[in-house]
Amino acid sequence: MEKNIFALKGDICYSKNLKELQTMEQGLLVCKEGMVEGVFQELPIEYKDIEVKDYGKKLIIPGLVDLHMHAPQYTYRGLHMDLELLEWLNSYTFPAEAKYKDEEYARVTYGRFVDRMVKSATTRACIFATVHVEGTLILMDLLEKAGMHTMVGKLNMDRNAPDYLREVSWEQSAADTRRWIEEAKKRFENNVPMLTPRFTPSCSDEIMAELKKIQVEYGLPFQSHLSENSGEIEWVKELCPYAKYYGQAYSHFGLFGGDTPTVMAHCIYSCEEEIQDMKEQEVYIAHCPESNMNVVAGIAPVRKYLQEGLKVGLGSDVAGGATENLFTAMMHAIQVSKLRWRLVDDTLAPLTVPEVFYMATKGGGELFGKVGSFEEGYEFDAVILDDSHIPDQDGLTIEERLERFIYLNQEADVKAKYIAGTQVL
């Protein structure tokens, strides 16, 4: 199908806002030049001759947006889930990431990762790669060829990492970062560089200051980790005496939102000042509920963030999360919010299906522009889901079918996928 003009027909569901889903049975979703024209019960007269792809009773939803994942960790997802964050990094993550120095290894394993990403319901993602320039370019190349639209980060790590992975100096880290950006900007249209210091403990003040210069020079988005674990938070306090709270270890260098589109992963233990800072600077929070459990981090107070009007999306956090499947992330987001309500703070109500769906589509999508909805003028990201293997669906509304799909979906249920108007699956 061309990027030109066409319609998809099926049972359509998307978020109006945090509280409400918009649904239409046997609706027609019109795409023109890669953008959504609208959702119609009958095709308006001006579209009467366009091609209509009929998906029957399948669900049609906006593509999902993964605000946080680690591509090199895909090789060991679902393994070694018996350690806390800092031990886990040293025992498994760092050795695994070091392998991406080998370009052939990167090509093969990133190839498998990208293949799964294409087959998933995810259309947009913020991805951590490794410190390696060539490996990161290989990943971006594979994503570009597969039709994905992502932001990818070559990591910066110039301290507190094993010799085999640590960059030799902040100067080298900065030079590599520039080389990677120049190359990526030349070669890729839809997969763009995102500045990615791994997290404060891995990055000297010098490289942080330099990343700000690079950020201004190239106008790039920014991502990192924030307030995931109390050991990590204490460590940042020691490392950055100028920072009253963890977020200031970024804002001290002008790398905490504002003019820079910024994603901070986790934000489980953010203090009140950090929360207000994120609100004012419009920082996106990547809530990663499976990782909250698997690396024994705790549960982020997402209800509070939503009440305060912060920007929140969902992240799979592969491999802190075992799966790239964002429906699983929606399920876990609801489940951990219930436990938090029960066990930690009963003033913060559990999350609902419309809320987690919003976060996984329009909430995170906003980082990419007009993405994550079927309202007119949004980029045409759509996935087609076959829920016919789930029995006892008679008489269910589309919203009810969506709820069940969140709990009961299977990988093979994603039948087709369009990104910015182009069919990629």
Next chain:
Amino acid sequence: MEKNIFALKGDICYSKNLKELQTMEQGLLVCKEGMVEGVFQELPIEYKDIEVKDYGKKLIIPGLVDLHMHAPQYTYRGLHMDLELLEWLNSYTFPAEAKYKDEEYARVTYGRFVDRMVKSATTRACIFATVHVEGTLILMDLLEKAGMHTMVGKLNMDRNAPDYLREVSWEQSAADTRRWIEEAKKRFENNVPMLTPRFTPSCSDEIMAELKKIQVEYGLPFQSHLSENSGEIEWVKELCPYAKYYGQAYSHFGLFGGDTPTVMAHCIYSCEEEIQDMKEQEVYIAHCPESNMNVVAGIAPVRKYLQEGLKVGLGSDVAGGATENLFTAMMHAIQVSKLRWRLVDDTLAPLTVPEVFYMATKGGGELFGKVGSFEEGYEFDAVILDDSHIPDQDGLTIEERLERFIYLNQEADVKAKYIAGTQVL
């Protein structure tokens, strides 16, 4: 394949005990007359001519045991997960269960449930049906024909339920229970009646006393719910002034373990005396981790139960849990134990893969006799799992493959299933 004598070949994994898995690559699991003869690297001379079914690199594990599930709730699994227990029962569960008065409806919907059970990795289960005698017999008939081995309960509910579902008197409830048992004993060999008062709030003292008589008369096992929710616990206190704690509402009638094989579902808020009572009376605890989250119940202190030497198995609790998949239950059991450790009590360490696997096999299996292991003399329950769709498996041990399978399995991965030596899938 006949029940006689044969071997399965593949990558074998089963529990020795709570802490250790026993694994063998390309092992041979020998079945004789429905029982396990042993696991061998090479076939002993006396078996050299038996039929060997070679499953290649697939995993072979004992069949899984589901200690708690509600068959009539299968129709709405993954729906309406926005309420707490008591509201959820009134709004969704009771109306759904009332439909099973219609035998044709029961036949069709239980048919779908049994079909999924056969295709799952579960070989044994303790199942709640409804109050209806005919509907419960239909379920047992379908399970028997499908080759499953289960314990099934027609429910008793003679108080605190809506008119359309409540039994009209304890006398009628008892008479129906007797009629159901007589019929079931005549007709079914492998699917046996289990006495099942829904929970204390649904059952008068009179029917409880009568159930004890029936229990003695027929020598039947017993199941119910225990200490799931604080509202429920308070209600039981009001209803049963003779009970110092919830468990005594059963033990008061002699229905709390001892000579009676007994399963209590949930046990999230059991007090110290209740725990000691369960230990002494050898009550099985059905830990249902997904339900702990979905109906906002809390997290059962399973580590404590294991330390104290209580008997613990896993339950899917369909539809408090959305899926009958016990691998999902294993994942959730690990995950919620981590959150409990982090958020509630850091003296109770998270559960491990060998521990949750033990609970899902040998731990719950013991209720059924020698079930849930490949040690000699155990009933031959085995499932064959294809994990070949999970990439990056090179060099992994069987134990590591099992861990990943828990997080990344798909329904279609169950390729074959044997129960007591008979192939049912």
